[in-house]
Amino acid sequence: MFDPEKPDGTNKTLEIAISENGEPKLNNTYNIPARCGIAVIVRQNQVLEIENTFGTQVCDFWSFNAQDIQEYLSMEHIHTSLGSVYLKVGDSLVTNKRQKMFTIIEDTSEGIHDTVIASCDHHRYQELGCTEYHDNCVDNLRMALIAIGYRAPAIPSPFNIWMNIPIDKDGKIKWLAPSSQPKDKIKLKAEIDSIAVMSSCPQDLTPINGENFKIRDLNFQVLENS
Numbered sequence: 145m146f147d148p149e150k151p152d153g154t155n156k157t158l159e160i161a162i163s164e165n166g167e168p169k170l171n172n173t174y175n176i177p178a179r180c181g182i183a184v185i186v187r188q189n190q191v192l193e194i195e196n197t198f199g200t201q202v203c204d205f206w207s208f209n210a211q212d213i214q215e216y217l218s219m220e221h222i223h224t225s226l227g228s229v230y231l232k233v234g235d236s237l238v239t240n241k242r243q244k245m246f247t248i249i250e251d252t253s254e255g256i257h258d259t260v261i262a263s264c265d266h267h268r269y270q271e272l273g274c275t276e277y278h279d280n281c282v283d284n285l286r287m288a289l290i291a292i293g294y295r296a297p298a299i300p301s302p303f304n305i306w307m308n309i310p311i312d313k314d315g316k317i318k319w320l321a322p323s324s325q326p327k328d329k330i331k332l333k334a335e336i337d338s339i340a341v342m343s344s345c346p347q348d349l350t351p352i353n354g355e356n357f358k359i360r361d362l363n364f365q366v367l368e369n370s
Contacts, residue, residue, distance in 0.1 A: 149286060149295040152266035153277035157181045157287035166292035166339060168366040176203075176362040181284025181343035183292050184366060185210060186334040191249065191367040194342060196306055199326035200354030202345040203305040203362055204263050204281040207237075207245055210337035213294060215239045217246070219259045219301040229259050229311070236335070237303065245338055250331035253324040258304035260317070264347050265299075272349045279346035288341045305330055307345075307352055319350045331367075 157180045162168055166185045176182050178201075186192045186207075194203055209215035218240040223229055225238045232255055237246040262268075265282035286296050306328070308320040332340075342364060348357045 148298050149290075151283040151286045151290075153279075153283060154287065155180060155279050155283075157284050158291050161288075161291035164292065170366055170368055173363055173365050176342055176344045176364065178344050178359040178361050179279040179284075179346040181281070181288040181341060182364075183288040183294070183339055183341045184364070186332075186338045186340050186366055187369070188334055188337050189369040190334050192246070192332045192334065192340055193365045193367055194305060194330050194332075195363040196253070196322070196324045196328045197326065197363050198360040199324050199328060200322055200356075200358070201360040201362055202307040202322060202347070202353055204284070204302040204343040204345050205305050206285055206300055206302055206341045208294075208297075208339045208341075209239065209243075209245070210339050213339070214297050215241050215243070216298065216300045217303065219303065222259060231255075231257055231259060231303070237332070240300075244335040246332040246334055248330065249333045250329065253306060253328040253330070256306070256308050256323045258307035258309040259301075260311070261304055261307065261309055263299070263302045263304075263343070264345065269349070274349075281343040281345050281347075284343035284346075285341050288343070289339070292339075294339065302343075304345075309352075319352055321351045321354050
C-alpha cells in the first residue's frame with residue numbers, strides 16, 4: 145500500500161537537518177549537498193533565497209503550511225490562479241486551499257522553470273533501467289520532513305526551479321539542460337508561515353541537470369523580514 149510518509153530508501157538527508165525543528169539562523173548560508181534534501185521553516189514576510197551555485201542544478205521545491213501540514217503548495221492550483229504553466233517575478237504561488245504561500249520577488253536567471261513534471265521517485269528510476277535503489281526527490285522530501293519532526297501528508301507536484309522542459313505547440317515536451325548560470329538566485333517571500341523543502345535533484349540519467357549529468361550542491365538563506 146502506498147504510504148506518502150515512508151521513503152523507499154535512505155541517504156544522508158536524514159542526518160543533515162539545519163536544526164532539530166527546521167528553524168534557521170537568519171541570513172546564514174546553508175548548503176544542500178548534491179542528491180540530498182533539506183527542510184526549513186520560513187516565517188511570514190521572511191524571504192527564502194535559493195542559489196544555483198554551479199548553474200546547472202535543478203531544485204525540486206515544495207512547501208507546507210506550518211500551522212496545517214495538510215495545506216501545501218499546489219502546481220494545479222497555481223496554473224488555475226495564474227492561467228499559465230510558467231512563473232515569473234511578481235507571481236504568487238498558492239496552496240491546495242488557494243491561499244497565497246509565496247511570492248516570487250527576484251529571479252536572476254532567464255526565468256525558465258517547470259511546474260508540470262512530477263518529482264523523480266523510485267519507480268521513475270526503475271522505468272529508466274535501475275535495478276538498485278537510486279536517490280530521488282520524493283524520498284528527499286520525505287526524509288527532509290522526517291529530519292525535523294514532520295511526516296509528508298502527500299507527495300505534491302513540485303515547483304522545479306531551473307528545470308528546462310519546453311512545451312511545443314502540440315503539447316510535446318523535451319528534457320533539456322538548465323539555461324541558468326552559476327550563482328543565479330531566486331527569492332521567494334513567504335506570505336504565511338511555511339515549511340519549505342528543497343531537493344538537489346539526483347536525476348543523472350537524463351540531461352536535466354546539465355549535459356555532463358553531474359549532480360551538484362545548492363545553497364540557500366532565509367533573510368530577515370522585509
